Amino acid sequence: MLSLRLLRAGRAAMLGRAGSRACFSGDSEPRGRVHLTVKPVRSLADELLSIRVAGLSPREPVTLRAQVLTEQDILFESAGQFVADEQGCLDTDRSPSVGGKYRGVVPMGLLWSLAPASIEEPYQRLNKLHLIDSPLYVDVRVYHGHSGSDTLPGPPLATQRIERWYSIPGIRHIRLREGSLRGSIYIPPGDGPFPGVIDLFGDDGGLIAFRACLLASRGFVALALPYFGFEDLQVAMTGFNLEYFEEAVNYLQKHPKVKGPGVGVIGSSKGADLALSMITFLPQVVASVCISGCNANTACELHYKDMLIPGLGYNLNHMVVLDSGILDISNTLDNPNTYKDSIIPLEQAEGHILFVVGEDDKIWNSKYFAEEAIKRLQKHGKDNYELLSYPGAGHCIEPPCSPFRYAKVDRLFGLPVLLGGKAMKHCQAQQDSWQKIQDFLRSHLC
Template sequence: MLLFGGAGVAVSLLSRCWSGRGPLSHRAWMAVSVRVHPSPKCLFDEPVQVRVSGLSPLQQVTMKASLTDEKGQAFRSFAFYRADGQGELDLSQSPSLGGHYTGTEPMGLFWSLTSGTPFTRLVKKDVASSPLYVNIEVFDGHGTLGRLPEQPLAASINERWFMKEGVRRIPVREGRVRGTLFVPPGDGPFPGVIDMYGSVGGVVEHRASLLANHGFLTLTLGYFGYDDLPMDFTNLDLEYFEEAVNVLRQHPKVKGPGVGAIGISKGADLVLSMITFLPHVIAAISIGGCNANTLGNLHYKNITLPGLGVSIDRVKILESKLIDISEVTNNPMDEANKDCIIPIEKAEGHFLFVVGEDDKNWNTPLYVQQAVEKLKENGRENYEVISYPEAGHLLEPAFFPFCYASFHRLVGLHVIWGGQLKPHSLAQVDLWPKIQTFLRKHLEKQSKL
C-alpha cells in the first residue's frame, strides 16, 4: 500500500519489517516513512536532513539514493545504518556503519552517488527547466546494491534544482561573445563573474546558475567547441575574453567597475591571464590550474604566450583502459618554457588558487607553489591558497558526485582526474562557500563608476 505524503512526495510503505531473526516489535506493522527536511525541493548545492521514522528500535537498515541523469545514466549510493532506541534515524546524527562511506555524514548519500557505467561524469545541461530527482529509499537489513530486498520499507524523492525562482537565463550572442548569462532576482547591483570550464568545451552552465542563486550575475563563457567559435584552442586571443568582460560590465545590474573570473583546468590559466592583462578583472579563482599558458598559443595585442608543451612519453597506461597524464605537461620553470609563464606578478587584482593535492590531470601543487613564489619575489601579497589532500582535479560545487575518471576531449581517451571519494567530496563542500566569500570580499566593496 502506498501513501503519498503531499508536497513532500514522501512514500510510506505499510510493510512488515523482518530482520531475518524472527518477528520484530510492535512497530512491525507501523508505517515507515522517509522525510527530507526542510523541504523535498531545494537547490542543488543546499544541504538537507534525511530522517526515517517508524522503524523498530535498533533496527538495521540500508539507505539507498539514486538518480538518472539527462543521458539516462544511473547513479546510486548506499550506506548501512542502525535506528535509535525509538526507531528513528536521522542521517545528520547517526553514523553510517559501511557502504559507500562511513561516519556521520548528513549528505553522504548525495555526494557518494556513483555511476553504474565506468568513467561517467555528471554534468547538468538543462539547468532551467528540470531538476535532478534523487530517490531516497530505506531497506530492511544490511545488504548490498545487488542483494537488497525487492521492496523498500519507504521512499522519498528530493528535487534538486539549479535555478531558484526569479533567476533569469539569457543566451548571449553579442559581437563575438558566446555564452549564457544568469541574472539574480532583484534590482541589484550584483557582483559580476565570468565562469569557464576546460577541455570539455562548449558552455557549461551548472556552476554559473548556482552562483546566480547566491547573488552573482554570472556569464558562463564559451571559448571553443560552441556555436561559431573555433573547434579547438590552439590559438586564442585575449581580446575575445576582454570583449566578454565588457559585455558583463555593461549590464545595468552589474556592480563595477571590476568583475571576477573563475575557471577550472584550462579555464584556470585563462582567468590568470585575464587578471594579469585585463585591468577590469580584479578577482580570479584558479581551480586545478597552471601558472603558465597551456597547450595552445594565447595572443594579446603585441604579446604572445606560447602554449606549455607536453611530452607524450610520460603518459602512464593503467588498467581498465585508463591513462594517467599527470606528468605529461612540461615544467614551466624549465628554461625552454619560461616564455609560457603568465606574468601574474603584474596583476593588481586578487588571486585564489585551489589545489587538489591528488590532481592527476597535471601537477597543480607544483604550479601553485611556483605561482606563489613568483608573487612573493615581487613583494605581492594579493593571493590566497586553499589546498585539499586526497582531492583530485575536478573540484565542483558542493554535493556533485565525485568523478575519478572520464573521457578527455583532447586526449581522446579516458583519463583519471585523481582524488578519493570522501575527501574529494568533502573538499567540494568546504570550497563552495569559500569561493563565494572570496568573490564577495573583492567585488562587493566596489562603487559603480
C-alpha cells in the same frame, strides 16, 4: 547494443520510469510504521540535507539508496548501509554508514557518492541540462537489510522524492550571441546591481553552466563562457585570442545589472590559467579564482595584441596505464620552469587572486603550480593572493554536493583519465571552498 537496450528497458520497468524522463514514477507510499524524512524537500543543489528514518526495529539493518534519472536517461545511484539505534531510528548526521558506497558519519554521503549505475557508461558527470525550468529529482528509499549495489533489494520500506534546483525563482537566463561572444548569462532577481563574474571550465569544451546558475542564485550576475567546441566557436584548442575574453569582460562590465567598476572570473583546469591571464592583462578583471590550475599557459598559444605566450606542452611518454585501464597523465605536463616563456607574468596583476587546489590532483600538480605562482608574486613584493589547499582532494573541485568523480573520459584519448582524490575528503573540500570562493568574490567586487 541490443543487450544494453534490453538492460535499460528492464531497469526502466523495475523503476517505473516509463513516460517520464525527468523523474521516477510508480513509487509506493511509505509502508506501515517506517517513516523516511528528507529535508528540505526543495533546495538549491549546493545546500545540505537532513535524512532521518524512524519506526524501524531496534538495531535493524537497513540500506538507504538514492537514485537520479537525468534528462539524458542516464541512471545515477548510491547506497549506504546503516544499523538503526535502540529506538529504531537513524539520522545520517549522527549514524555511520557501515558499508555500501561509503563508510562513516557522512551526512551528505548519498549525494556525494552518486555514480552512474552499472548498466551505464562509467565516469560520466551528473549533468543537468535545463537549469531554470526544472529541478533535478532525487529519489531516496530505505530498504530492510544490507543489500549490495547490484542486488535487487525488494520493496522499499519508505521512499521520498526531493528536488534539487540550480536556480532560485526569478533567475533570468539569456543565451548570449553578440559579436563573437557565445554563452549563457544568468541574472539574479531584483533591481541590483550585482557583482559580475565570468565562469570558465576546462578542456572538455562546450557550454557548462551549472556553476554560473548557482552563482546567480547566490547573488552574482554570472556569464558561463565557452571558448571552444560550442556553436560556431573553434572546434578544438588550437590557440586562443585573449581579445575574445576581453570582449566578454567589457560586455559584462557594461551590463546594467552589473555593479562595477571591475568584474571577476572563476576558472577550472585550463579555464584557471585563462583566468590568470585575464587578471594579468585585463585591468577590468579585479578578482580571479583559479581552481586546479597551472601558473603557465597550457596546451596552446595565447595571443593578445602583439604578445604571444606559448602553450606548455605534454610528454606522453610519461603517461602510465594503471591496472584498471585508467590513464595517469599527472606527470605528462612539461615543467614551466623549463619553458619559462609559457609562465604567466602574474606580477603585472593588480587585482586579487584565489588559488584553490587539491593535493591529490592527478591531472597535474596544481598545488606545486600555485606555490610557484605565489613565489613569483612574493618575489615582486605582491601580497594580492590567497591559497586554499586541500589534502585528499582531486582535480575537479566543483560546488558542494557535486558527486565525486575519480576519473573522466578524456575528449582526445577517448579513454578514462585519472582525476585523483579520495571521495569523502574531496567532497569536504568542495563543501568548504564554495562559500570561501563566494566570500572572496564579494569582498573584491562589492
